[in-house]
Amino acid sequence: MPVLPLPLHRVLLGAVAMGVLAACSTVPAPAPGPPADVVRNEIERRIPARTADRAGWAADIQAAFAAQRIAPNAENICAVLAVIEQESGYRADPAVANLPRIARQEIDRRASALHVPGLLVDAGLRIKATDGRSYGDKLAGVRTERDLSRLYEEIIDRVPLGQRLFAGKNPVQTGGAMQVSIPFAQAHAQGYPYPVQASIRDEVFSRRGGVYFGTMHLLGYETPYTRKVHRFADYNAGWYASRNAAFQNAVAVATGQALALDGDLLAPGAPLDAPGQTERAVRQLGAALGMDERGIRRALEQADQLVFSESPLHQRVFALAESRAGKPLPRAVIPGIRLDSPKITRELTTEWFANRVDGRYRECLQR
Known part of the structure; x- marks a missing residue:
């Protein structure tokens, strides 16, 4: 559950048995690997039956695995599906409750830090956008992070106060079906298998882009872990x-x-x-x-x-x-981090997130 508008926070590879390492690390798929349609069918079978367009989700996940040479085994498939279900409930660009209020609070916070009077902020939001509505009216109508990201981009480009408040940096730093960090996606864009229509930022809000970069953030590095729950904790904490x-x-x-x-x-x-x-x-x-x-x-x-x-x-x-x-100590511990985001209305932690995803992961393995 990464942070909006600011990013959240932000492994003894010794004598680990090769079978354990293969189950808990990202392992390149052996060539030539299972046929794509077989992988897609296996992914689709593990997606909850109530999900809309299961075939489309399966195709995007299979493509992400193939492009990143990630083994399409049950453990990796279910890890990705568990994060998607936890972060978005299988919605490519999920709606965020009270997003207009959250966005306005962020604008006011930045204005206060820069000693910008509220009257000046109000005046800036009264400026007409390209569609004839004021930026204040458009802000009141945002429902998803993609909506808000695009509005911030326009404010930064067209409203003089926007550059001052945001220093040219879009405050929306996470997005998509897996709530992946946009800076992470931008830093790992090499090898992205799809044509970029506008920007990597926009790709994160698409289903294919959110799945691709979320899969990379979850499975795109080797770990010494023997339990997936620690990889899920890393997804949240780094x-x-x-x-x-x-x-x-x-x-x-x-x-x-x-x-x-x-x-x-x-x-x-x-x-x-x-x-x-x-x-x-x-x-x-x-x-x-x-x-x-x-x-x-x-x-x-x-x-x-x-x-x-x-x-x-x-x-x-x-x-x-x-x-x-006088005893062995653990080589992996879930970080003790409290999740700090205006989207979160109750006290949650990285441990809560990791265990929730791990529960979904285990359910998927049983499907």
């Missing part, structure tokens, strides 16, 4: 967040300090002499680890890659922590 939260837990055990298990090992943009909480705690273990501050920083900079699991820092921290704890 690649390798579950692996990194487990590392934070090991650091906490080794140092005796309480740490936020959020999966963020480095504070964004922190200089070497002003490290974040986790990095400071790791530095306290420097002598025992045989690593100086720069070596620790270089290792932590790999936290968004699978190779971090094999790094000396990762292995030595776990050795220290397990020696202190």
